[in-house]
Amino acid sequence: MTPNIHYHQRLIRQLLTGIVTFVFLSCYIPALGNNKKAPNSNRGKFIQPHVFPENENARPIAKVVDVSVSGTVLDQAGDPIPGVTVSVAGAGIGTATDLEGKYSLSVPEGSILVFSFIGFESQRIPVGDQSIIDVTLEEDISSLDEVVVVGYSAKRQSELSSSVAIVGEEDLKNGVVSNNLGTMLQGKVAGLTVSNTEGRPGSATNLVIRGVGSIGAGYGPLYVVDGVIGGSANPMDIASITVLKDAAATGLYGSRAANGVIIITTKKGKSGETKVSYSGSAGISQFRNGNLEMMNSAELYDRQEQGFRNFYDAQVAAGVPTYTNQTFDQYLNNVLPSSLLASDTDWQSLLTRTGHVNQHQLSVSGGSDKTTFYVSGNPLYMKLIYFQS
Numbered sequence: 001m002t003p004n005i006h007y008h009q010r011l012i013r014q015l016l017t018g019i020v021t022f023v024f025l026s027c028y029i030p031a032l033g034n035n036k037k038a039p040n041s042n043r044g045k046f047i048q049p050h051v052f053p054e055n056e057n058a059r060p061i062a063k064v065v066d067v068s069v070s071g072t073v074l075d076q077a078g079d080p081i082p083g084v085t086v087s088v089a090g091a092g093i094g095t096a097t098d099l100e101g102k103y104s105l106s107v108p109e110g111s112i113l114v115f116s117f118i119g120f121e122s123q124r125i126p127v128g129d130q131s132i133i134d135v136t137l138e139e140d141i142s143s144l145d146e147v148v149v150v151g152y153s154a155k156r157q158s159e160l161s162s163s164v165a166i167v168g169e170e171d172l173k174n175g176v177v178s179n180n181l182g183t184m185l186q187g188k189v190a191g192l193t194v195s196n197t198e199g200r201p202g203s204a205t206n207l208v209i210r211g212v213g214s215i216g217a218g219y220g221p222l223y224v225v226d227g228v229i230g231g232s233a234n235p236m237d238i239a240s241i242t243v244l245k246d247a248a249a250t251g252l253y254g255s256r257a258a259n260g261v262i263i264i265t266t267k268k269g270k271s272g273e274t275k276v277s278y279s280g281s282a283g284i285s286q287f288r289n290g291n292l293e294m295m296n297s298a299e300l301y302d303r304q305e306q307g308f309r310n311f312y313d314a315q316v317a318a319g320v321p322t323y324t325n326q327t328f329d330q331y332l333n334n335v336l337p338s339s340l341l342a343s344d345t346d347w348q349s350l351l352t353r354t355g356h357v358n359q360h361q362l363s364v365s366g367g368s369d370k371t372t373f374y375v376s377g378n379p380l381y382m383k384l385i386y387f388q389s
Contacts, residue, residue, distance in 0.1 A: 070104040071133040073097050073115060081137060084117045089124065163245040165189045172238060179359075179380050181235050182207050189243050209245050209260030221260040222253055229253065231264075236361050236378040239267045267365070269374040274366035281359050287352040287385050297344040304336055355385040 073084045080101025087094030088105075089112040097103045107113070107127060116122040120137040127133070172184050182205030186194040193208040212219045221243075225231030242263040249257035295303070312331055315323035323331065363376035 065109045066106045067109050068106050069127055069131060069133055071135065073101045073135045073137060075137060081117060084115055087114050089114050165243040167241045169239050172241065179235055180205060184235055191245055192243060219259050221262050222256045223262050225264045226266055233264050233266050237266050237376055238264055240265045267374055269365035269367045269372035271367045271369050271372055274364065277363050279361045283357050285355040285385050297341050301341055305332065308332055308335055351387060352385050353387065355383045357382050
């Protein structure tokens with residue numbers, strides 16, 4: 001049995017061109033000459049030794065053909081855009097435009113090209129039978145707002161190379177019941193020094209970021225509230241605080257930022273249903289002197305009596321007439337009379353008391369697609385531990 005040479009040539013040619021098809025193999029059985037024992041039924045006929053059952057759902061696999069596509073990417077002003085990403089949707093094929101905005105790419109037939117660039121809206125264009133596809137990208141205003149924002153406030157912390165500290169709303173209010181921003185920031189930002197010059201609870205605090213650099217001029221940081229330089233905000237309405245601690249802040253806000261910058265972002269309303277929120281806290285405060293115990297009148301009298309005795313003995317030994325002419329009891333009765341033992345006053349109890357703090361916050365926020373609002377109020381009642389404070 002000799003195989004058909006033409007069949008094998010056709011099969012090899014199909015495999016080399018990348019076409020995979022199911023074929024019915026055919027063989028030709030020639031006459032066997034004088035061999036009389038060979039069966040006559042198959043002599044000189046074509047037979048099909050392998051027959052595959054038909055599959056009605058089977059479809060022939062089409063040949064994948066690559067087409068070359070080129071073009072130019074421009075902006076709305078007609079200027080070329082370099083660096084635009086040109087990729088095939090759903091495939092790992094892509095390229096980028098050159099300095100003249102041109103690109104060239106081989107893509108499978110029937111593909112969809114995706115043109116994307118930061119600050120512009122992405123476009124999806126089917127290739128079809130086109131070989132030259134020129135695209136004009138339109139600016140994406142919302143994308144620009146996300147990328148270009150005043151100062152550092154809209155950048156990710158991982159993208160910053162300067163010294164920046166961020167304090168969120170939960171960290172800002174954690175463990176502190178106060179309406180003073182300095183008190184709320186104390187101990188939560190590395191390198192930020194918070195001091196109270198008056199020493200009175202509830203008084204204003206001084207914030208120093210980069211140290212005291214001047215004697216006559218101020219050394220306080222620059223405050224920026226929602227983009228307004230020198231603004232102020234209620235500490236209970238603060239959503240986050242960003243502290244710029246190095247000299248890079250002067251590149252954003254000028255010489256006013258030489259002492260550091262504190263950027264405050266306040267809470268804002270969101271479109272949708274109106275929300276009403278309330279939070280409150282209450283607590284007490286007491287004067288604690290640790291392990292320090294005060295002496296009573298008798299203990300203080302005995303300690304002072306010993307001191308006066310030492311002084312009296314030294315003067316008598318020196319022959320001072322004022323002390324040699326009287327006894328120690330006479331001298332002690334003049335400088336430290338025994339009538340002082342009749343009263344025992346606890347001065348700490350007279351100066352201090354048990355204080356209490358009550359703080360409440362009520363806010364209403366909401367709005368529509370065009371207008372949003374946020375209204376809040378937070379009364380704070382404090383009874384301090386010191387009288388007259």
